[in-house]
Amino acid sequence: MVRQVKSNTRVIKQVVVLGGGTAGWLSACHLAKKLLPNHPDGIRVMLVDSPDIPTVGVGEGTVPAIRESLQYLGISETDLLQTCDATFKQSIQFINWQPPMADGKMHSYHHVFDYPAPGFQQDLPYWALGHAGDSSFADSFSIQSSLCDAQLAPKLITQPEYQGTCNYAYHFDAGKFGKLLCDHGVNKLGVEHRQAKISLIETDEQGNISALVTDKNERISGDFFVDCSGSQSILLGKTLQVPFVSKKHMLFTDTALAVQVPYSKPTDEIPSCTLATAQTAGWIWDIGLTSRRGVGLVYSSAHLSDSEAELQLAEYLKGTNGQRVQVEPRKIPMRTGYHQEFWKNNCVAIGLSQGFVEPLEATGLLLFDISARMLAENFPSHQELMPLAANKFNKKVRLAWDKVLDFIKLHYCISQREDSDFWQDHRQSSSMSEQLAEDLARWQWQLPNQYDFTERAAIFNLENYLYVLYGMNFKTDLSQSAYRFEQVNVAKTNFQRYADMAAQAKQQLPGHRDLLDRIQRFGLQRI
Amino acid sequence: MNKQISPLSPAKHRDIYIRSNDNFLQASEDQLIPLVVQEVVDAATEFPVLFVKNSSTGEFTLVAMLGLKAQQNLYCSDESEQQYDANYAPLVLRNYPFYLQQSAEQQFAVCIDELSPLVNHDEGQKLFNDNDEQTDFLKNKAESLIKFVEQQHITKGFIQLLLEHDLLHPQKLTIRLNDNDPLTIDGIYMVDQQRLENLDDKVYATLRKNGALQIIHAHLMSMKQVNRLTRRLLKSANK
Numbered sequence: 163m164v165r166q167v168k169s170n171t172r173v174i175k176q177v178v179v180l181g182g183g184t185a186g187w188l189s190a191c192h193l194a195k196k197l198l199p200n201h202p203d204g205i206r207v208m209l210v211d212s213p214d215i216p217t218v219g220v221g222e223g224t225v226p227a228i229r230e231s232l233q234y235l236g237i238s239e240t241d242l243l244q245t246c247d248a249t250f251k252q253s254i255q256f257i258n259w260q261p262p263m264a265d266g267k268m269h270s271y272h273h274v275f276d277y278p279a280p281g282f283q284q285d286l287p288y289w290a291l292g293h294a295g296d297s298s299f300a301d302s303f304s305i306q307s308s309l310c311d312a313q314l315a316p317k318l319i320t321q322p323e324y325q326g327t328c329n330y331a332y333h334f335d336a337g338k339f340g341k342l343l344c345d346h347g348v349n350k351l352g353v354e355h356r357q358a359k360i361s362l363i364e365t366d367e368q369g370n371i372s373a374l375v376t377d378k379n380e381r382i383s384g385d386f387f388v389d390c391s392g393s394q395s396i397l398l399g400k401t402l403q404v405p406f407v408s409k410k411h412m413l414f415t416d417t418a419l420a421v422q423v424p425y426s427k428p429t430d431e432i433p434s435c436t437l438a439t440a441q442t443a444g445w446i447w448d449i450g451l452t453s454r455r456g457v458g459l460v461y462s463s464a465h466l467s468d469s470e471a472e473l474q475l476a477e478y479l480k481g482t483n484g485q486r487v488q489v490e491p492r493k494i495p496m497r498t499g500y501h502q503e504f505w506k507n508n509c510v511a512i513g514l515s516q517g518f519v520e521p522l523e524a525t526g527l528l529l530f531d532i533s534a535r536m537l538a539e540n541f542p543s544h545q546e547l548m549p550l551a552a553n554k555f556n557k558k559v560r561l562a563w564d565k566v567l568d569f570i571k572l573h574y575c576i577s578q579r580e581d582s583d584f585w586q587d588h589r590q591s592s593s594m595s596e597q598l599a600e601d602l603a604r605w606q607w608q609l610p611n612q613y614d615f616t617e618r619a620a621i622f623n624l625e626n627y628l629y630v631l632y633g634m635n636f637k638t639d640l641s642q643s644a645y646r647f648e649q650v651n652v653a654k655t656n657f658q659r660y661a662d663m664a665a666q667a668k669q670q671l672p673g674h675r676d677l678l679d680r681i682q683r684f685g686l687q688r689i
Numbered sequence: 690m691n692k693q694i695s696p697l698s699p700a701k702h703r704d705i706y707i708r709s710n711d712n713f714l715q716a717s718e719d720q721l722i723p724l725v726v727q728e729v730v731d732a733a734t735e736f737p738v739l740f741v742k743n744s745s746t747g748e749f750t751l752v753a754m755l756g757l758k759a760q761q762n763l764y765c766s767d768e769s770e771q772q773y774d775a776n777y778a779p780l781v782l783r784n785y786p787f788y789l790q791q792s793a794e795q796q797f798a799v800c801i802d803e804l805s806p807l808v809n810h811d812e813g814q815k816l817f818n819d820n821d822e823q824t825d826f827l828k829n830k831a832e833s834l835i836k837f838v839e840q841q842h843i844t845k846g847f848i849q850l851l852l853e854h855d856l857l858h859p860q861k862l863t864i865r866l867n868d869n870d871p872l873t874i875d876g877i878y879m880v881d882q883q884r885l886e887n888l889d890d891k892v893y894a895t896l897r898k899n900g901a902l903q904i905i906h907a908h909l910m911s912m913k914q915v916n917r918l919t920r921r922l923l924k925s926a927n928k
């Protein structure tokens with residue numbers, strides 16, 4: 163489906179985004195925000211999507227960076243919460259990622275969004291040496307996991323939009339979120355929306371894309387193209403033939419079964435965190451929206467058959483809903499990895515067209531939000547700059563992907579689960595990046611610190627690693643350096659302070675559903 | 690104070706009297722008293738008039754500040770044993786012990802707080818005459834309550850107007866009392882004078898024509914009344 167035409171030098175006047183999933187609309191909004199299509203000298207931004215080709219329809223969990231982006235784009239938090247069935251997310255609760263504990267209880271920990279207070283690293287060795295007693299890492303350095311356990315909201319109704327007592331992100335209905343971005347992009351930012359099915363891609367002799375051709379043979383020309391066509395990667399993968407780098411040897415999951423589950427009654431409490439419950443060959447996400455739950459099993463088809471997977475999901479639903487729900491799960495194939503380049507010639511891929519990693523830390527949206535903004539903020543003013551901008555973009559985005567892959571891998575490879583090949587295979591050193599294997603070897607004797615996290619593009623930092631490592635009971639043996647840590651009482655006072663603060667916050671913060679109900683009625687104020 | 694608010698009916702309330710309210714003790718623990726725009730100019734001659742958020746809805750409300758900290762009311766206090774002596778008494782204070790409540794059928798009903806100390810059996814005004822008809826006293830009360838609901842509606846519109854033009858901003862009040870630690874009051878919102886001045890001419894003209902500007906100015910000037918509250922506090926402390 164490639165047609166060649168003569169090239170001629172062009173100034174960039176028209177950007178075309180192919181695809182209207184979350185990635186497409188987020189990219190179009192970011193570009194329009196910077197390129198100002200409504201300005202007489204602005205660059206036009208058009209988004210083309212096909213009503214006949216559905217979006218992937220999942221992607222309901224986010225990370226706190228989304229708040230900054232939405233606010234930057236000028237979207238009101240009240241609109242998001244009122245129109246997208248959205249709820250607050252303060253953490254991911256990982257359940258069963260280690261074998262059951264000595265008392266037979268399920269293992270569970272929170273990767274919370276609040277970072278510990280500055281200076282916390284001074285207290286860290288004391289925690290590792292056991293001076294916080296039974297208190298978990300998260301409870302010793304933040305107040306948020308107990309708030310999640312109490313199903314409280316991260317903020318008060320009197321706090322302005324996008325501000326809270328604790329750091330937070332959202333769960334939302336992906337389709338409704340796309341619609342919100344679409345309305346905002348078209349009505350406020352000047353994005354042009356065109357609905358058409360693209361059946362042919364026109365390229366010039368230099369390999370630039372020159373136009374998209376619809377099935378009605380209409381030509382949509384542009385100077386720059388953003389491929390948000392989903393996992394098909396129509397422009398970057400299919401047309402420009404950029405190879406795909408598989409990462410399946412690191413992360414084995416390749417299939418998802420997704421279902422939408424009703425609440426048993428409309429007053430059911432809604433967790434303010436994502437639940438991620440490990441299974442024999444993968445894990446189950448459980449996300450509470452205001453209207454329903456979104457649940458799905460992510461698994462490795464090499465380790466688990468489809469029928470066994472369906473059974474596992476059904477068992478989980480039965481266990482968490484008290485009744486068997488008659489819902490047909492939707493099967494979604496997943497391909498872990500990314501394209502060798504994300505920006506080639508005059509085309510950038512953003513979204514599933516760029517690559518995929520299992521949604522364990524809800525990094526999908528994050529990665530394409532970052533890349534869309536990076537593209538918008540470094541948008542080349544003329545064609546000659548394109549290769550330079552591309553080079554930088556590719557390096558940064560690739561680094562971001564590699565860091566995310568390592569961080570996801572961490573969750574698996576420090577598990578001691580023995581109950582299936584899936585878990586044992588994850589501990590093979592051949593399945594880890596060299597960097598991660600090295601870090602883990604060192605961290606058995608030395609606490610992770612800021613020197614391990616110097617790259618600025620890293621999305622997951624020291625704090626995130628600590629929540630996961632020590633939430634998973636990773637052992638760092640400091641016995642040889644214990645003599646250096648004599649301020650035991652100072653550290654103990656600090657640990658106690660978090661406990662006191664948590665108790666106080668529990669008094670002040672409203673229940674999660676209660677706050678959501680009130681926001682539905684009264685909205686949040688901008689100031 | 691406990692309350693028991695019931696709709697008025699001759700059968701139930703034929704025999705009660707309402708004593709006149711001399712010191713508004715029902716508000717003795719209310720630092721902030723809600724206002725409607727129509728009374729801002731008068732209230733501003735005595736109290737700071739400002740905006741706060743309703744703690745259960747987050748919505749902005751217009752209030753007069755009668756104390757310098759939570760639960761303090763320097764005007765309606767028990768201790769002074771004297772008559773309320775401010776230049777102006779907000780409508781909410783004067784309406785007490787009567788309320789207007791909206792029933793499920795959207796009907797308004799006049800209600801009374803049956804536990805109010807103003808309710809008694811021998812002193813003050815009666816609500817119903819011997820024929821079970823409303824007395825003029827009650828009729829007047831009902832009328833002003835209905836008017837008050839309309840005024841609240843207009844007040845909401847006024848606040849909406851301020852928000853639309855991005856005129857409110859949070860303000861921390863710091864008050865020095867003698868040599869003590871300064872007292873800070875959080876959660877207060879005021880009109881931002883700079884933004885007011887920078888409004889485009891057309892918007893400014895609208896605010897002037899619909900009377901909003903006069904209210905804004907009264908509110909801004911009234912902030913000086915914080916000094917009056919401070920003096921009042923020191924006076925009562927020295928007694």
Ligand SMILES: Cc1cc2nc3c(=O)[nH]c(=O)nc-3n(C[C@H](O)[C@H](O)[C@H](O)COP(=O)(O)OP(=O)(O)OC[C@H]3O[C@@H](n4cnc5c(N)ncnc54)[C@H](O)[C@@H]3O)c2cc1C
Binds near residue numbers: 183222336494
């Ligand atoms: C199981 C699973 C769970 C996930 N969970 C999360 C999560 O919790 N958090 C998170 O951030 N991310 C998550 N993701 C990732 C997230 O769902 C996606 O990254 C996100 O939805 C973006 O998708 P997209 O816009 O790239 O593609 P799509 O949603 O597939 O959109 C593709 C668009 O391209 C258009 N299109 C395609 N072909 C043509 C054509 N020929 N002509 C015209 N238009 C065309 C379609 O109409 C559609 O609009 C998850 C993904 C999966 C698979």
